[in-house]
Amino acid sequence: MKYVIFAIITFLLGPVASMAQRPPSLSSPEVHADNRITFKYFSKKAQKVMVSGEFLTAPQAMIRDTSSIWSVTVGPVKPDIYPYAFTVDSVQLADPSNTQIFTNERFKRSIVEIPGKTPLVHSLQNVPHGKISYRYYQSKTLGTTRQMLVYTPPGFKPNGTKKYPVLYLIHGGSDTEETWTKVGRANFIADNLISQGKAIEMIIVMPYGNVRPAPMADFTKDVVSDIIPFVESNYPVLTDSKHRAIAGFSVGGGQTLNIGLTNTDKFAYICSYAPYTATEEFQKNFSNYAPDANKINSQLKLFTISVGTDDFLYESVKKNIAMFEDKKIRVKSYIVLGGHTWMNCKQYLATTLQEIFKN
Amino acid sequence: MKYVIFAIITFLLGPVASMAQRPPSLSSPEVHADNRITFKYFSKKAQKVMVSGEFLTAPQAMIRDTSSIWSVTVGPVKPDIYPYAFTVDSVQLADPSNTQIFTNERFKRSIVEIPGKTPLVHSLQNVPHGKISYRYYQSKTLGTTRQMLVYTPPGFKPNGTKKYPVLYLIHGGSDTEETWTKVGRANFIADNLISQGKAIEMIIVMPYGNVRPAPMADFTKDVVSDIIPFVESNYPVLTDSKHRAIAGFSVGGGQTLNIGLTNTDKFAYICSYAPYTATEEFQKNFSNYAPDANKINSQLKLFTISVGTDDFLYESVKKNIAMFEDKKIRVKSYIVLGGHTWMNCKQYLATTLQEIFKN
Structure with a gap:
């Protein structure tokens, strides 16, 4: 009362x-x-x-x-x-x-x-928790201070001797740098998979991928020239391509292909989730794509494209996969049920986290 | 085009x-x-x-x-x-x-x-930036895993020899643990004041103050028994009362009075912003308040209550101040213009940050 x-x-x-x-x-x-x-x-x-x-x-x-x-x-x-x-x-x-x-x-x-009866991979479970940090970096490319989120795994020691691999993880079209944690629960997925021994300890960097009104291609520059240097000077990380992965969803999945495949010396793992590729940048990079497939296949440890059969981009993504196959690029396709949703996207990430940095 | x-x-x-x-x-x-x-x-x-x-x-x-x-x-x-x-x-x-x-x-x-022409104290400025971390802790008091935000200042070294004072900062009535950064810009205010030499480097802990349906008094227990121990075992902090402050706005301003004044051995700085005190817990703590004023005045380095003259709680807060004065507790009142708003609240914080941990 x-x-x-x-x-x-x-x-x-x-x-x-x-x-x-x-x-x-x-x-x-x-x-x-x-x-x-x-x-x-x-x-x-x-x-x-x-x-x-x-x-x-x-x-x-x-x-x-x-x-x-x-x-x-x-x-x-x-x-x-x-x-x-x-x-x-x-x-x-x-x-x-x-x-x-x-x-x-x-x-x-x-x-x-x-939640259901059995805890799902994205649920807050009673396991050691990593940390999400909100960081600011100076983007010379874009001339502004921008925010990124950085996941560090449980037990992370910023000044210890252990050095970590890094996954760069990009959100969808009108999402923000917070969407991968607030909706995608990337941190809980990583916590759970790491605690089960299914993923190795890694840092996950979630930048803000929208650079409008700058051309979208400027985000590629921002990642390579500003974000990676910021991460590598502020965190104890491994800096060879075999310890650097890039992944993203939807518009971010398209950015993943653009950034990753034009920088195969920098990223040995490229994981694209339901990529949206009707962009000038993709057109420029891939309409007359003539790759040295042998070289790229030897550089890449893993190149995956995921999509659901009910995704409105399903036909488009199948064409992307066929195009890469036609160019003899080794690509692993994950065709699953479901649509262009964050429910699917969380599953794509959960799959990816178990595969990267393992070979 | x-x-x-x-x-x-x-x-x-x-x-x-x-x-x-x-x-x-x-x-x-x-x-x-x-x-x-x-x-x-x-x-x-x-x-x-x-x-x-x-x-x-x-x-x-x-x-x-x-x-x-x-x-x-x-x-x-x-x-x-x-x-x-x-x-x-x-x-x-x-x-x-x-x-x-x-x-x-x-x-x-x-x-x-x-933004205006001259950068305001809460604006993103070109100064070194601290970091906000989203952390999870196990609350034994409440039997759940809860989230808190932790601001660490620019140049923070988690394993260095420097140890930091800690401000515990509580949001208003139906706010969340994110409101002090998303609306109150506590991080930018701290960044700016630290870079100008006006505030000393400190850690700011922003917990989630709503414990309903548990009694509000359980938040006092949560702070003392769960939050402080979590912070002190995970961050390099000074653990005497002279390096611990508590502040909060509105309902959180009331919680600040409840938590701080029943734990003057733990907090030497208590800063209450436009406190809402029509609560059972406040009633229980202060309706028959018979403090040892000399002891409390010697324990507290700073006790402030701030309010705006247009605040709907103005009369109530004036009564609170008069009550503490009547009990011979040394309280500094900041009566300013303005209402029960986050515009005012940011100013209260900016004032407080320049005063705590300095004597």
Whole structure:
């Protein structure tokens, strides 16, 4: 009862009372033991509230109760982490009660995790945890200070004798440098695979791949001339190509091909996830591609391209794979079920982390 | 032209085409050299779009153009960092085009920075940058793994001989462990003050202060029994009370008083910003408060309470200050202009950082 009174006082006097109309505190989403999910939204004025998400085949209507709380319970849903959003009348928005945000430049969505009975590779488990650091570097290429995220593994010693291999990991089209951790859970995937002995200890660098209005090709320069030197002067890392990998999703998957295959002396591992390649830079690099395949095949320890059969880029990616095969470049293709989603993308990363730096 | 075509293709084939109805890429907010700000929002169906923000006395209507882009230019606005939101018909939401989010459990707002001509203390400046690390710790008190953010200063050596003082810094009511960096820019404020020699090098620990449904008092236990031991076993820090400070805003300002004044053997610096004290825990600690003032005054090197004259808690905070004075506890009050805002809160922090660990 005291708690209820406190909650009411908090509601009335809440710290942003100056912006008023503060909604009541709701618990949304609530994930139930049977893998169903309840979503809630408060609105006195809305005519229609829907929830859409990559676990639903169609948006579901939410029902208003007498206290203007709209809700719906869906599922059971297959254990995974999914983006979702509410549509209130004509407006799509992130769930106001959920702090887990899909970091993106063009929309705001929320994230829900259905843990399931057996911990998934991307779940927070009771294992030693690495650390994500938010770092700033000076990009001479782009003339600005930019942010990158750096994962260091459990037990990392910045000044010890052990030196680490580095994976450079690039987000999708309108994502940001935070999307690989906030949505892709790259840190938990690495923690879990390292603790199981399935991946070796590595540093994962997650830069911000959007350089607009500069030409996209400037990101290749930024990686090679600014990001790699920053990492190599600030972290104890191995600096030969066999200890450097590059991977990325969607637009970042296209950037991975551009950066990696024009720098096979620098990256022995290139892993492209559902690459988006309808870009000037890809056109320039690969429309008249005449590689020394023997040389490249001897430089690369691993070159993979992953895609799902429901991905809207599936046909395009198959053409990319065929093109590389036609040029006699050794490429391993991973064709799986699923679409152009972060659910798939997390699996691509989990597969990759178990393969790189091992030969 | 090629860029325009690429932009159109990206829009048509965008990575989340599966969720369709993707809006065009907008640049919002745009901050102009004369400190005016242009906001944009895309909607074909909205009847009315408004922008509200802590730089406006009233919400401003946005005007729709023939391509369904709603916009308005406001200001000039006094240089600072402000939260703002759009209201589309009845729905308040964060700006979909802006990745700078006000991290909060109960609403989604966006952040806009008006840099001004002279760099402000919270701005990204060309100085050496510290690092923010996202860490996980096991809370025995709360029985879960929780996240905290840890700022380490420029030049920080984790295994060097130098040992650092630590500030524990707590967010407001429905904020999260990210709000002090994402909105409060604690890291840039520290970087700038350290580089100017105005603050000494320190570690800043930003925990997550919300422990509901556990009683709020459990956060005091969590800080003392779980967070401090985690920090002291993972960072090279000084562990006497003269090298430990606690500060917090709003609900976190109340927690600061509860945690600090019941542990004056552990914290020699207590800085409370616009404290919200209508809580059971505060009531329990201070309604029959009978302190040994001489002892406490000799333990504390600095005890400050800050508030703005337009703060909705102003009267309440004045009573808190009077209560401590009445009990002969030496308290320094900072009464400034302004309301219960993060603009004020950043100033409280900037003042505090220049005072702690100096005597």
